[in-house]
Amino acid sequence: MKDRNIILLPAVLATGIMSFSGVLIETAMNVTFPTLIKEFDLATRDVQWVTTIYLLVISIMVPFANYLIKNYSIRRLFIIANLFFISGLITDFLASDFLILLAGRFLQGISTGIALPLMFHIILTYSPMEKRGTMMGIGTLTTSIAPAIGPTYGGLLTTLLSWHYIFLLLLPVLLLSLITGLYAIGDLPVKKSGQLDIFSLLFLALLFSGLLIFFNQFSLVALLCGLIGLLLFLRQSQHVNSPLVSLKVLKNHSFVLFLLGFLVCQFLLLGISFILPNFVQIVLKDNAFIAGLVMLPGAAIGAIAAPVSGRMLDKYGAKSPILFGLTLALIGWLGLLLSLSNPSLFVFVCGHVIYSFGLGFAYSNMMTSGMNLLTKKEYGDGNTLFNTLQQFSGAVATSITASIISIFQQRQIDYQTGTTLGSQVAMSVLLTMLVLIFISCIFHFKKINKKL
Numbered sequence: 089m090k091d092r093n094i095i096l097l098p099a100v101l102a103t104g105i106m107s108f109s110g111v112l113i114e115t116a117m118n119v120t121f122p123t124l125i126k127e128f129d130l131a132t133r134d135v136q137w138v139t140t141i142y143l144l145v146i147s148i149m150v151p152f153a154n155y156l157i158k159n160y161s162i163r164r165l166f167i168i169a170n171l172f173f174i175s176g177l178i179t180d181f182l183a184s185d186f187l188i189l190l191a192g193r194f195l196q197g198i199s200t201g202i203a204l205p206l207m208f209h210i211i212l213t214y215s216p217m218e219k220r221g222t223m224m225g226i227g228t229l230t231t232s233i234a235p236a237i238g239p240t241y242g243g244l245l246t247t248l249l250s251w252h253y254i255f256l257l258l259l260p261v262l263l264l265s266l267i268t269g270l271y272a273i274g275d276l277p278v279k280k281s282g283q284l285d286i287f288s289l290l291f292l293a294l295l296f297s298g299l300l301i302f303f304n305q306f307s308l309v310a311l312l313c314g315l316i317g318l319l320l321f322l323r324q325s326q327h328v329n330s331p332l333v334s335l336k337v338l339k340n341h342s343f344v345l346f347l348l349g350f351l352v353c354q355f356l357l358l359g360i361s362f363i364l365p366n367f368v369q370i371v372l373k374d375n376a377f378i379a380g381l382v383m384l385p386g387a388a389i390g391a392i393a394a395p396v397s398g399r400m401l402d403k404y405g406a407k408s409p410i411l412f413g414l415t416l417a418l419i420g421w422l423g424l425l426l427s428l429s430n431p432s433l434f435v436f437v438c439g440h441v442i443y444s445f446g447l448g449f450a451y452s453n454m455m456t457s458g459m460n461l462l463t464k465k466e467y468g469d470g471n472t473l474f475n476t477l478q479q480f481s482g483a484v485a486t487s488i489t490a491s492i493i494s495i496f497q498q499r500q501i502d503y504q505t506g507t508t509l510g511s512q513v514a515m516s517v518l519l520t521m522l523v524l525i526f527i528s529c530i531f532h533f534k535k536i537n538k539k540l
């Protein structure tokens with residue numbers, strides 16, 4: 089499909105490949121955490137910053153990208169994002185200590201923080217309404233397929249070569265993204281709108297950094313800084329003509345429900361991708377490659393479900409795919425939780441397949457359903473909220489699960505027993521979130537049916 093010098097599908101894929109690469113590294117590095125802990129002499133709560141720093145930077149960059157998209161050409165932003173990612177890959181391949189590794193992840197976060205909202209901006213602006221669910225499914229597929237191969241990819245390279253090669257072998261993928269984007273994304277003129285609210289960006293950085301450090305270290309000072317950042321951001325957004333992101337869309341209660349449901353799905357996705365590979369290596373004593381293989385079937389099924397669920401939404405509406413998906417996710421998650429006390433790789437794979445298949449039906453449709461409730465003028469703010477909070481919730485999920493497991497590891501004499509108990513508590517916390525959003529969605533769709 090071609091519209092005003094944008095060839096839709098390859099343009100979506102070109103921007104999506106950068107997001108795919110970021111998630112691929114994220115899930116690939118999760119299986120290397122036990123190796124990094126030994127190599128750099130780190131604690132569990134420290135090593136997770138490989139993921140958290142990346143997600144934190146994206147969380148801050150996405151609102152900034154909302155301003156960039158309104159003031160600079162899509163083509164120019166795409167090229168800049170691609171070059172940042174390539175720089176980050178080279179930095180991490182050459183990394184000799186933990187801080188250099190984090191610096192490379194920082195650069196990759198800048199890239200994905202531009203590419204992710206750029207991809208959804210292209211979908212929302214250039215795809216017709218009747219095909220939006222399908223295109224959102226394809227866009228989500230580029231990121232949801234990464235967890236399908238990330239753990240296996242990371243585990244195989246770590247076992248046979250070194251974790252450094254996780255970054256090196258992605259360079260050809262980013263070059264493919266660059267070539268595809270240069271072909272599909274024209275240099276469209278942009279009518280500049282709005283000024284950059286630099287204070288809101290700084291307050292947002294204070295908010296996210298403070299809360300993440302609190303969830304990681306339970307520091308009350310960090311929590312206070314985060315809350316101050318929140319208050320200053322809310323005050324600033326009400327007193328400027330062109331806020332970084334308008335919060336007026338949050339007055340739409342149905343939009344808020346789908347936003348929260350989407351964030352819970354992200355919590356589950358990032359939480360299990362941290363818990364399960366580490367459990368397999370620490371408790372079951374298997375290597376990184378086996379830990380990656382355990383995640384492969386479920387992640388692949390979840391990735392395939394994303395575009396299929398998008399077509400279901402286009403054809404039948406949001407209720408069927410979302411409730412069906414959440415039901416399966418609940419069953420699969422319960423199976424995984426119960427199996428921790430009597431672990432089996434086969435049961436892990438089966439539970440993860442059921443959970444991932446269900447999540448694939450609910451995840452992208454939550455975002456599509458929420459965005460469909462907004463006017464075209466509100467797309468930018470809605471898109472920013474979804475993508476910003478998606479990354480921040482992922483970072484929070486990783487921090488919380490890592491901190492809970494770390495606490496139990498330190499309190500138990502036996503490290504394996506502490507890992508098991510911590511994993512059970514972390515999964516129970518995430519299960520509570522899933523149950524609450526499932527019940528809320530049931531009541532929401534019942535309310536809609538009564539109105540009809």
